Amino acid sequence: MKKFIVLTCVMALAAVSSAATVWNPAGNGITPPDTGLWGDAANWTGGLPGDTEAKAVFNVPGAAEAQVAGSYSGFQVVQGDNNPGGVLRVLNGGTITTVSDNWSAVGYNDTAQLIVEAGGTFNFGQHAWIGLNDGAVGTVDIFGTVTVGSMLGLGWGGSTSQGFVNVYDGGLLALANIHGDGSSSIKHGSLLNINGTGKVTLLNDRIGTINDYAANGLIAGDGIIGNVEATYDEATNLTTVTVVPEPATLSLLGLGALAMLKRKRD
Numbered sequence: 001m002k003k004f005i006v007l008t009c010v011m012a013l014a015a016v017s018s019a020a021t022v023w024n025p026a027g028n029g030i031t032p033p034d035t036g037l038w039g040d041a042a043n044w045t046g047g048l049p050g051d052t053e054a055k056a057v058f059n060v061p062g063a064a065e066a067q068v069a070g071s072y073s074g075f076q077v078v079q080g081d082n083n084p085g086g087v088l089r090v091l092n093g094g095t096i097t098t099v100s101d102n103w104s105a106v107g108y109n110d111t112a113q114l115i116v117e118a119g120g121t122f123n124f125g126q127h128a129w130i131g132l133n134d135g136a137v138g139t140v141d142i143f144g145t146v147t148v149g150s151m152l153g154l155g156w157g158g159s160t161s162q163g164f165v166n167v168y169d170g171g172l173l174a175l176a177n178i179h180g181d182g183s184s185s186i187k188h189g190s191l192l193n194i195n196g197t198g199k200v201t202l203l204n205d206r207i208g209t210i211n212d213y214a215a216n217g218l219i220a221g222d223g224i225i226g227n228v229e230a231t232y233d234e235a236t237n238l239t240t241v242t243v244v245p246e247p248a249t250l251s252l253l254g255l256g257a258l259a260m261l262k263r264k265r266d
Contacts (some may be wrong), residue, residue, distance in 0.1 A: 019053055019054070020046065020054070020055040020056075020057050021044040021046030021047060021054055021056060022044065022057045022058075022059065022060060023036075023043065023044060023056070023057065023060060023063055023066055023086075024060045024063060026060070026063065026064070027042070027043075028040065028043050031062075032063075032064050032065070034064055035065040035089075036065070036067065037067055037069060038066050038067065038068045038072060038088075038094075038096075039069065039070050043066070044056075049072070049075065050073070051073040051074055051099050055075060055076040055077075055078060056076065058077075058078070058080065058081070058085040058086055058112065059079075059081040059082055059085060059110070060086075063086050064086075065086065065088075066087070066088045067089045067090075067091055068090040068095070068120070069091050069094050070094060070095075071094070071095040072095070072096055072097075073096075073097045074096060074097070075098065075102060076098060076099070077098055077104040077105075078104065079105065079107060079112030079113075079114065079138070080106070080108050080110035080112035080136060080138065081105075081108045081109065081110070082109060083110055084110050084112070085107065085110060085113075086112065086113070087114075087115065088106075088112075088113070089114075089115045089117065090115070090117060091119075091120055092117055092119030092120055094117075094120045094121070095120070095121040095122075095123070097123040097125060098123065098125040098126070099125045099126070100125040100126055100149055102125070102126055103124075103126050103128070103129055103150075104124055104125075104126075104128060105129040105130075105132045105136075106128075106129070106130050106131075106138040106139070106140055107130060107131040107132060107136035107137055107138025107139070107162075108129075108132050109132065109135045109136050109158075110135055111136070111137045112138050112139070113138075113139045114141070115141045115143075116141070116144040116145065116146055118171075119144055120144035121144055121145045122144075122145075122146045122147075123147045123149070124146070124148045124149055124150075125149045127148075127150045128148045128152050128153070129153045129156050129163075130152075130156075130163030130164070130165060131154060131155045131158075131163030132153070132156055132158065132161060133157050133158045134159060134160045134161055135160065135161065136155075136161040136162070137161075137163075138162070138164070139163075140163075140164070140166070141166050141168065142165065142166065142167045142168060142171040142173055143168045143169070143171050145171070146172070147174040148173075148174070148175050148177075151177050151179070151185065152177070152178050153184075153185055154186045154187060154191070154192065155186070155187035155188075155189055156184075156185075156187065161187070161190075162187075162189050162190050163187075163190040165191075165192045166193045167193070167194045167195060167198035167200060168195045168196060169195060169196035169197045169198060170196075170198065171195075172198070172199055172200075173192075173198075173199075173201070174201045175200065175201065175203070176202075177202075178202065178209065178213075180206075180209050181212075182209060182213050182218075183212075183216055185213075186213055186218040188218070192218065192219045192220070193219075193222075193223060194220070194221050194228055194241060194243050195223070195243065198242075199242050200241040200242075201238045201240050201241075202238065202239045203238065203239075204239065205232045206232075206239040207230045207239055210228070210241050214226045214228055219241070221242075221243035222243050227243060228241050228242065228243060228244060229242060229244050
């Protein structure tokens with residue numbers, strides 16, 4: 001009987017220890033300003049995160065930046081869980097994909113930053129919480145591609161939490177859904193900012209919803225609140241949100257069109 005109890009306790013402890021693996025590259029001799037690779041199992045307390053019940057946790061203060069150079073899947077990614085979450089960077093050619101039945105967070109209840117470089121991809125299989133609970137400040141900088149399989153939430157779960165998503169030139173944020181009331185998916189104090197040629201896509205005709213968020217001061221274009229436009233393409237069933245072109249840009253486009261028309265006539 002005692003042997004059974006001991007064995008049960010050991011199995012329970014093993015289950016708990018395997019439930020999370022913490023980013024701690026210092027244990028592998030890597031400290032700032034050096035960076036560590038996500039794919040090096042020695043940089044994690046419990047080995048590489050997997051896609052079955054293994055949560056990837058970033059909460060070791062002062063840990064070296066984590067860089068993703070290959071393609072990896074994970075059950076859940078949580079940055080800023082009771083301590084600062086540091087920086088997670090997806091490099092050109094790198095991909096992280098989380099499972100579809102669990103959320104991930106950039107800034108659970110502390111600070112965290114996710115950077116997706118041009119050519120990099122981060123696929124949130126389910127919800128993406130950017131700045132989830134009180135005390136959290138989550139920032140996502142998108143130069144590559146970020147997809148969200150379910151709900152997007154910036155500053156979602158707390159009265160003081162903040163989430164910031166910046167989509168830069170060539171970047172894409174592809175969303176499945178946002179809350180339709182014009183304020184819940186991007187709480188006041190948080191911001192979605194689209195820059196240059198960056199764009200946000202959203203399933204279905206959500207022009208009215210996007211306009212509501214913009215009117216509420218929660219979406220910006222090139223840092224200017226409300227400076228975005230939303231269009232709907234019935235063929236693809238996508239709403240696309242981009243920066244409103246500057247008057248000078250529109251003039252140049254108009255001149256270019258006139259020049260092309262003149263060439264055709266000549």
